[in-house]
Each structure stands twice: as C-alpha cells, then as structure tokens.
Amino acid sequence: MNRILGFLGPQGTFSHEAAQSYIDSRVKNEPMNKAYLLKDFYTIREVLLGLKNNEIDEAIVPIENSLEGAVNVTLDILAEEDGLYIVDEHIIPINLNLVAKEGTLPKDIKVIISHPQPLGQCRNYLNDTFQAIVQLEESSTSKAAQRVAAGDGTYAAVASSIAAKMYGLQILNSNIQDAKNNYTRFVVLSKAMKNKTGRDKTSIVFSTENRPGSLYKILDIFSLWDINMTRIESRPAKNVLGQYIFFIDIDGHINEQDVSDALTMVRRKTSFYRFIGSYPTFDCPYDV
Amino acid sequence: MNRILGFLGPQGTFSHEAAQSYIDSRVKNEPMNKAYLLKDFYTIREVLLGLKNNEIDEAIVPIENSLEGAVNVTLDILAEEDGLYIVDEHIIPINLNLVAKEGTLPKDIKVIISHPQPLGQCRNYLNDTFQAIVQLEESSTSKAAQRVAAGDGTYAAVASSIAAKMYGLQILNSNIQDAKNNYTRFVVLSKAMKNKTGRDKTSIVFSTENRPGSLYKILDIFSLWDINMTRIESRPAKNVLGQYIFFIDIDGHINEQDVSDALTMVRRKTSFYRFIGSYPTFDCPYDV
Numbered sequence: 001m002n003r004i005l006g007f008l009g010p011q012g013t014f015s016h017e018a019a020q021s022y023i024d025s026r027v028k029n030e031p032m033n034k035a036y037l038l039k040d041f042y043t044i045r046e047v048l049l050g051l052k053n054n055e056i057d058e059a060i061v062p063i064e065n066s067l068e069g070a071v072n073v074t075l076d077i078l079a080e081e082d083g084l085y086i087v088d089e090h091i092i093p094i095n096l097n098l099v100a101k102e103g104t105l106p107k108d109i110k111v112i113i114s115h116p117q118p119l120g121q122c123r124n125y126l127n128d129t130f131q132a133i134v135q136l137e138e139s140s141t142s143k144a145a146q147r148v149a150a151g152d153g154t155y156a157a158v159a160s161s162i163a164a165k166m167y168g169l170q171i172l173n174s175n176i177q178d179a180k181n182n183y184t185r186f187v188v189l190s191k192a193m194k195n196k197t198g199r200d201k202t203s204i205v206f207s208t209e210n211r212p213g214s215l216y217k218i219l220d221i222f223s224l225w226d227i228n229m230t231r232i233e234s235r236p237a238k239n240v241l242g243q244y245i246f247f248i249d250i251d252g253h254i255n256e257q258d259v260s261d262a263l264t265m266v267r268r269k270t271s272f273y274r275f276i277g278s279y280p281t282f283d284c285p286y287d288v
Numbered sequence: 289m290n291r292i293l294g295f296l297g298p299q300g301t302f303s304h305e306a307a308q309s310y311i312d313s314r315v316k317n318e319p320m321n322k323a324y325l326l327k328d329f330y331t332i333r334e335v336l337l338g339l340k341n342n343e344i345d346e347a348i349v350p351i352e353n354s355l356e357g358a359v360n361v362t363l364d365i366l367a368e369e370d371g372l373y374i375v376d377e378h379i380i381p382i383n384l385n386l387v388a389k390e391g392t393l394p395k396d397i398k399v400i401i402s403h404p405q406p407l408g409q410c411r412n413y414l415n416d417t418f419q420a421i422v423q424l425e426e427s428s429t430s431k432a433a434q435r436v437a438a439g440d441g442t443y444a445a446v447a448s449s450i451a452a453k454m455y456g457l458q459i460l461n462s463n464i465q466d467a468k469n470n471y472t473r474f475v476v477l478s479k480a481m482k483n484k485t486g487r488d489k490t491s492i493v494f495s496t497e498n499r500p501g502s503l504y505k506i507l508d509i510f511s512l513w514d515i516n517m518t519r520i521e522s523r524p525a526k527n528v529l530g531q532y533i534f535f536i537d538i539d540g541h542i543n544e545q546d547v548s549d550a551l552t553m554v555r556r557k558t559s560f561y562r563f564i565g566s567y568p569t570f571d572c573p574y575d576v
Binding site: 042119127135183215229232 | 379
C-alpha cells in the first residue's frame with residue numbers, strides 16, 4: 001500500500017513544494033518499494049488532525065523560517081497534541097515573487113494579498129515600495145495567486161513561481177524577501193517514533209514552575225550532561241501573561257543513554273513536559 | 289508644550305485603547321502640568337520611526353500578547369534601531385468580538401477580517417465555528433470594522449467594542465478569544481532613558497557566537513549575579529537559518545551595580561548586544 005503524506009494545500013504552495021522535495025530526497029536516499037501519495041489540507045491544524053485520525057501516514061508542516069521565525073500554529077499544536085512525533089526535517093529555499101495579472105503596472109496595484117508568513121518575510125520591501133497599500137491575508141500563497149487571477153488588475157500577490165505559472169500570472173519582481181537567506185524548515189510527523197540513525201536531534205516542549213532561575217536550572221541539566229542545545233523557542237502558556245512554554249532542540253537521540261538520562265531529569269524538574277521526537281538532522285545541500 | 293504620544297491607529301484600535309489607558313494611569317499616579325496629545329500612525333514601524341524623527345515624544349506599541357505571543361515586528365525594530373529606550377510598560381485586557389452589519393446572521397458570513405494578531409487569538413473559535421471561511425488580514429481591527437461596515441452583509445470582523453460602536457456594527461458574539469486570559473503588554477518608548485524607581489526591570493537584546501552552550505553561558509552570568517530573568521524570546525538572526533537573537537528581561541535597573549556589572553559581562557561575551565531600557569514594572573490592577 002502506498003504511504004500518504006499530508007501537507008498544507010492547495011497545490012502550488014511552498015508546503016506543496018516542500019512535500020514534493022521531501023519525497024524526492026527520500027526516494028533518492030533510500031529506494032523504497034512503497035510510493036508516496038500527496039494529500040492537501042486547508043489548514044496546518046487539519047493536516048495534523050488528519051494524521052491523528054489516520055487519514056494520512058505522515059504530515060509535513062512548516063515549523064520555522066529564517067526571516068519570520070517560528071510558525072506559531074505548528075508549535076502550539078505540537079504542545080497540545082499527544083502521540084505525534086517528528087520523524088524527519090526538511091529545509092527548502094523560499095523565493096518570493098510579486099505576481100499580478102498580465103499587463104498590471106506597479107502603479108495600478110491597490111491591494112497585496114498573501115499568507116501572513118510571506119507578507120512578514122518581505123515586510124520592508126512592501127512598506128518601502130507600496131506605502132499606503134492594503135495588505136490582505138489569505139490562507140495560502142496559492143489562494144492569494146488565485147484571487148489575483150480572478151481580480152480586476154488592481155491586485156497583486158506574494159507567491160511562489162509555481163503558483164504564478166498555475167494561475168497564468170506575470171512576475172513583476174522576483175526574490176523580494178527582505179534578506180537573501182530565506183529558508184523554511186519543515187518537520188515530518190508520524191504516529192510512530194523514528195529509530196536512531198547516528199546523526200540525530202531531539203525536540204521537547206516543557207514549562208517550568210514560575211520561580212526565579214527555573215529555566216536556567218533546566219539548561220543546567222543539559223550542560224551537566226554535555227548535551228548541546230541547538231534551539232530554544234518560547235510560546236505563551238496561554239493561562240497567565242508572563243508564563244511560557246519552551247521548545248528545545250538538542251543534539252542526540254532519545255535512545256542514547258546521556259540524552260535519555262538528561263531528559264528523565266528534565267521531566268522531573270518541569271511542571272509540563274512532552275517528548276516530540278528524535279530524528280535525523282537535515283543534511284543540507286544549500287548553504288543556509 | 290504638550291507631549292505627543294504616538295500609537296498604531298486608526299482610532300478604535302486596541303493600541304488606541306492602550307494609549308488612552310496609559311495616559312489616564314499616568315495622570316492619576318503623577319499629576320502632570322503637561323497634557324498628552326495622541327497621534328496615530330499606519331504601522332508599528334511608522335510609530336517608531338516617528339519617534340526617531342522627533343515627530344512624537346513617546347511611542348506606545350504592543351510587544352506581547354498572553355495568547356498569541358511576541359509581536360515580531362516590534363521586537364525586530366527594537367533589535368535594529370539604536371537610541372530608542374523602553375521607559376514604561378502597560379498591560380490592558382483584550383476582549384475580542386465578532387461584529388457585523390445590523391441584520392447579518394452567522395450563516396451569511398463568508399469572509400472574516402481582522403489584524404493577524406486577533407485572528408490568531410481566536411483561531412480555535414473561528415476554525416470550529418466557521419470552517420471553510422476565508423480570513424482576510426487588515427492593518428488594524430478598526431480598519432477591519434470599517435470594511436465590514438462598507439461591505440454587503442457577508443463580512444464580519446474581529447474587533448474591539450469601541451470599533452463596533454464607531455462603525456455602527458452589531459456584536460454577534462463577545463469574548464471569542466480562545467483563552468479567557470487575553471492581555472496585551474505594551475511598551476512605551478522614548479529617546480531618553482528612564483531614571484531608577486526602585487521597582488524596575490531591564491530589557492536587552494543580543495546574539496551569541498554559534499557555539500555549543502553559548503546561550504547557557506550568558507544565562508550563567510545572570511545566575512552568578514543572582515539576577516532573575518523574567519522573560520526570554522528568540523527571533524531569527526535573519527542571516528542564517530538556525531541562528532538567533534535573544535530578547536531577555538531581567539529584574540533591576542541598569543544603574544544598580546549588580547545589573548550594570550552583569551550586563552557589562554554579557555556585552556563582552558556576545559557578538560551583538562543592545563540595551564533597550566530600564567523601566568518600572570507594571571503594577572497590574574487585574575489578575576493577569
């Protein structure tokens with residue numbers, strides 16, 4: 001039976017590009033006798049609920065962009081939902097384009113539409129180039145391109161070149177992101193944990209007691225066990241302003257003794273703790 | 289001469305409410321012989337550039353919400369711009385309402401408009417109640433309410449009750465935010481630093497060398513000096529994926545010897561460092 005990989009649709013989104021790129025890299029690295037099928041969902045939450053409800057075997061969702069930072073909705077669901085594990089990560093370059101209907105001139109544009117993440121990624125460009133223009137949020141870059149195609153020539157979208165091609169739009173300006181190094185890291189989730197590969201990292205989420213130095217004490221545990229922390233991200237605990245949950249990535253696999261021992265101690269010293277997965281560190285073909 | 293306080297407009301936004309509430313609390317706590325005038329700007333960036341260019345004396349901007357987390361654009365500008373100091377903080381409760389034209393029924397609604405922050409703050413409510421509805425981003429909740437008032441009765445906005453009143457809209461549902469404790473923390477900025485009050489906190493931003501344990505070593509400094517860290521927030525460094533800058537709040541004023549000594553050491557041990565201000569901790573009248 002084929003494996004089904006869910007992603008944030010519709011066709012033509014950067015998530016679609018990432019899903020295809022991930023499948024290509026897996027087929028290349030480990031020839032499989034199972035083919036992958038793709039299934040698109042309307043929101044990131046639906047992708048992950050689809051995995052929980054066994055509609056799909058794996059889910060690929062964005063977790064972090066090099067310009068705009070964490071994808072909050074993904075982090076929040078990972079903190080809420082039990083039994084979903086990160087089994088892989090995948091990084092793709094994001095090239096943003098300003099696209100419009102054939103014949104639209106920059107001076108005609110009154111409204112710019114996109115997903116909030118890409119709007120944030122070219123915030124300076126948009127503010128400098130189109131000062132008093134309305135920015136509209138859509139659920140995906142692809143939907144934004146679709147709306148521009150159906151519009152009256154005063155709309156433009158920030159979208160992928162694939163989406164421009166799909167909806168017959170012209171690219172007015174390419175690579176409009178504020179910094180050149182625009183990459184998005186995706187994580188692949190499954191209901192089964194991933195075995196050790198020898199080049200792994202581990203993700204956890206926890207909250208500490210609201211006492212002075214409580215986060216420091218947790219980081220102290222990693223220091224004691226000589227475990228390298230590669231990332232820390234905080235999100236509001238959502239009950240009280242000024243209380244946070246922390247997402248931490250460390251080097252190593254949960255099945256390694258040091259990692260296992262350190263995480264046992266972290267679990268005991270935190271008021272909330274969840275293991276989100278051990279998975280191979282992405283072997284990046286580009287210079288991120 | 290009157291002092292001018294800049295905020296994210298237009299009239300009727302939560303930022304407007306915060307600006308008015310801040311002025312009221314200042315007048316109450318320390319009777320002033322100068323009156324405050326309010327000036328609205330189109331974006332958070334413009335508010336802060338207005339302060340930089342001496343168009344206003346102080347700026348009030350949102351920095352953190354108890355549900356949706358950090359306000360990224362505010363943090364990014366604080367990291368970029370030199371010579372702007374936080375001189376105060378102010379917290380207000382955020383009550384979100386679903387508002388529409390008189391006579392609109394929930395089943396008529398096809399599009400929901402708001403600023404991305406409030407859309408995120410009631411994400412679960414919107415996803416559960418209006419599954420396949422388009423969400424549009426506007427530059428403010430007030431602008432969103434204005435568009436709904438001008439619309440054809442298939443639009444609704446997530447907005448303040450003030451905005452609903454301003455644009456003659458009915459409130460279909462109130463307090464629709466996903467968690468009851470919805471508060472936004474604002475910071476007040478000035479070009480002059482604030483004197484010690486005895487109940488202060490200090491904000492800094494820095495990046496560390498990309499070496500194992502480098503963040504831990506910085507937190508170690510605060511631990512050595514017995515300084516309590518109340519908040520840590522990371523943002524992407526924007527040059528390389530996986531590199532971050534950190535915003536940290538600690539108890540105490542830069543003019544206290546311990547704080548000053550610790551920050552001198554932090555400055556020496558970081559590749560980028562900026563002091564953002566020492567200011568009185570908000571004396572909260574509500575149970576946040």
